[in-house]
Amino acid sequence: xxxxxxxxxxxxxxxxxxxxxxxxxxxxxxxxxxxxxxxxxxxxxxxxxxxxxxxxxxxxxxxxxxxxxxxxxxxxxxxxxxxxxxxxxxxxxxxxxxxxxxxxxxxxxxxxxxxxxxxxxxxxxxxxxxxxxxxxxxxxxxxxxxxxxxxxxxxxxxxxxxxxxxxxxxxxxxxxxxxxxxxxxxxxxxxxxxxxxxxxxxxxxxxxxxxxxxxxxxxxxxxxxxxxxxxxxxxxxxxxxxxxxxxxxxxxxxxxxxxxxxxxxxxxxxxxxxxxxxxxxxxxxxxxxxxxxxxxxxxxxxxxxxxxxxxxxxxxxxxxxxxxxxxxxxxxxxxxxxxxxxxxxxxxxxxxxxxxxxxxxxxxxxxxxxxxxxxxxxxxxxxxxxxxxxxxxxx
Numbered sequence: 001x002x003x004x005x006x007x008x009x010x011x012x013x014x015x016x017x018x019x020x021x022x023x024x025x026x027x028x029x030x031x032x033x034x035x036x037x038x039x040x041x042x043x044x045x046x047x048x049x050x051x052x053x054x055x056x057x058x059x060x061x062x063x064x065x066x067x068x069x070x071x072x073x074x075x076x077x078x079x080x081x082x083x084x085x086x087x088x089x090x091x092x093x094x095x096x097x098x099x100x101x102x103x104x105x106x107x108x109x110x111x112x113x114x115x116x117x118x119x120x121x122x123x124x125x126x127x128x129x130x131x132x133x134x135x136x137x138x139x140x141x142x143x144x145x146x147x148x149x150x151x152x153x154x155x156x157x158x159x160x161x162x163x164x165x166x167x168x169x170x171x172x173x174x175x176x177x178x179x180x181x182x183x184x185x186x187x188x189x190x191x192x193x194x195x196x197x198x199x200x201x202x203x204x205x206x207x208x209x210x211x212x213x214x215x216x217x218x219x220x221x222x223x224x225x226x227x228x229x230x231x232x233x234x235x236x237x238x239x240x241x242x243x244x245x246x247x248x249x250x251x252x253x254x255x256x257x258x259x260x261x262x263x264x265x266x267x268x269x270x271x272x273x274x275x276x277x278x279x280x281x282x283x284x285x286x287x288x289x290x291x292x293x294x295x296x297x298x299x300x301x302x303x304x305x306x307x308x309x310x311x312x313x314x315x316x317x318x319x320x321x322x323x324x325x326x327x328x329x330x331x332x333x334x335x336x337x338x339x340x341x342x343x344x345x346x347x348x349x350x351x352x353x354x355x356x357x358x359x360x361x362x363x364x365x366x367x368x369x370x371x372x373x374x375x376x377x378x379x380x381x382x383x384x385x386x387x388x389x390x391x392x393x394x395x
Contacts, residue, residue, distance in 0.1 A: 049354070050091030051346040052133050053126065058087045063129040070095070070133070094353075106168035107137045108352065111159065111182075113144045113174055117268070117296070118324040119341065120173055123194060126345030127171060134353055136168060143176055154178045159185035168356045171348055172196065175239055179203075190355030194348040195339065197239035201365035205355065207348040210367040211240070212247045214337040217372040218291045218319050219251035221335070226381035227289040227317060228257060233276040233301055234293030237267030241293045244321065248291060262287065266297050273300025274307075281308040281316070288317065288382035295320035295327045295336055302332065302377070313380040323373050333376035343368050 056066040061084075069076045069084035076084075088095055108131055112120055120140070128138045141162065143155045154176045162170075169190040175197050176182050183191065183203070193206040200206055215232075222230050230252065235245035245263045252261035266276035273292060280287055281304060292298035298320030302312060310316040320327050323338035347366060 049350060050088070050093045051350045052093065052130050053342055053346040054091050055084060055088045055093050058091065059083060063126075067129070067133055106166065106356075107139060108349075109159075109162045109167045109170050110138055110140045111143045111170055111172045111176060112140060113142070113176060115140070115142055117294075118326060119195075119294070119322045119339075122324070122341035123173055123345045126342040127349045130346045130349035131353070136353075139167075143182075154182050154185075156181050156185040160187075163187050163189055169352050171352055175200065190352060192348045192352045192355070194344050195240070197243055198365075199239050199243075202363050205348075205351045205364045207344050207351065207366045207368060209339040209344070210369045211244045212250065213367075214321065214339070214370040215244060215247035215291065216251040216254070217337060217370070218321075218335075219248065219255065221372055221374060222289045222291070222317060222319070222378065223255050223257070225289075225317070225378065229260060229285070229287040229382070230257070230289045230291065231262040231264055231280050231287040232291045232293075233264050233266040233273055233280070233297055235263050236265045237269075237272075241267060244293050266293065266300075268294045268297055270296050270300040270303070273297030274304045275300070277301035277304030278308065281305065281310060286316075288315075289319070289378070290316065291319045291321075293321060295322045295324045295334060298334055298336070299326055299332060302334070312377050315383045317378040317380065317382075319378055327373070327375070335375045335378040336373055337370045338373050339370045340368050 052063050052066055055070075056063045059066070061080075065076070065080075066084050066088075069081045070088060072081065085095075087093075108127075110124060110127060114120075124138065124140055131138055141158060143158055156178070159170070159182060163186065167189065169192070170186055172182075172191060172193045174195050175193075179200070191204050193200055193204060193208075195209055196206055198208060201208070219230065232245055232248040234241045234248075236242070248263065249258065249261050252258050262280075264276040264280050266272045273296065276297070277290065277300060280290060280301075290298075290301050292301055298318055301318050305312050305316050305318065312318055318334065320334045320336040321339075323336040326332055327334040327336040347368070351364060
């Protein structure tokens with residue numbers, strides 16, 4: 001996907017395409033180019049401070065090991081501790097904010113719409129790793145409630161109670177309903193959005209998934225396999241869903257397929273994904289491939305395909321978004337876009353700590369580039385065209 005898709009005021013994260021699979025014992029998994037960045041590169045990229053994840057990735061170790069090394073843990077060898085500290089200084093990690101393990105400066109609340117989205121757990125883990133380095137504790141707070149006047153509303157009472165309890169600040173995963181009321185409820189506490197829609201950029205610090213790149217990767221992958229009749233399930237339920245649907249249309253137009261790009265309305269749930277999948281598969285023109293707004297809705301499409309008798313991937317290719325545990329499960333083996341949750345969480349946590357520490361600059365907006373993880377559900381090209389028998393009328 002070309003970088004031309006980004007507006008000039010966007011900041012595209014320069015290291016978001018790195019892959020990290022480091023484990024807690026310090027062993028490193030698959031490493032990709034560009035892990036080691038110099039101080040000058042970081043400054044030119046517009047990122048003044050490195051995160052704990054940056055330090056760990058530059059050495060091919062886990063964040064937990066890097067944290068213990070910076071704290072002078074006895075089990076870390078002096079040579080490793082020296083290397084970690086040198087990397088931290090080179091990458092401008094805020095060593096002055098590093099606390100002892102027994103010290104706690106406060107609590108950060110992570111606001112979420114639902115606890116059923118498995119993508120949230122990936123983000124929360126990276127957030128906790130980064131904030132633990134500053135002695136802060138993370139609490140996850142569901143803020144979605146239903147009231148008679150509105151189908152869905154944010155639980156602003158819960159947010160106000162958190163303010164009264166003295167939380168340092170808030171991290172918001174995806175868009176919450178009633179954003180004006182949410183911001184009013186947070187009062188003077190800083191708020192940073194993660195994985196939220198582009199429409200919120202400029203109101204507060206946001207660390208987003210670059211969905212134009214993500215949908216472009218999916219469409220490029222499917223077109224490369226020979227697919228042309230590609231549909232998308234999504235576009236409703238949240239501004240993020242609408243932005244992903246629009247990104248899908250743009251990717252199809254780039255391949256000259258804009259006229260046949262089809263978006264079947266669907267949200268982020270499995271039930272609606274199954275309904276949308278059923279609508280696509282019983283129409284007069286059945287697509288050969290379907291992309292979805294997230295992994296959960298893609299599971300619904302897979303269920304609809306099984307019910308309609310379509311073999312995946314031989315008769316229908318299906319792709320999700322989020323690269324959650326659902327996608328990587330042995331049953332689904334779902335092709336998905338990996339949003340780089342570790343990078344999203346680490347950057348958002350860093351921005352929040354800066355705001356808590358008094359940073360009062362303009363709101364920042366960073367678009368983190370995702371990557372594609374291809375699995376079994378898109379491992380075949382389009383199904384062979386069948387010749388429809390002509391209807392013969394008998395006089």
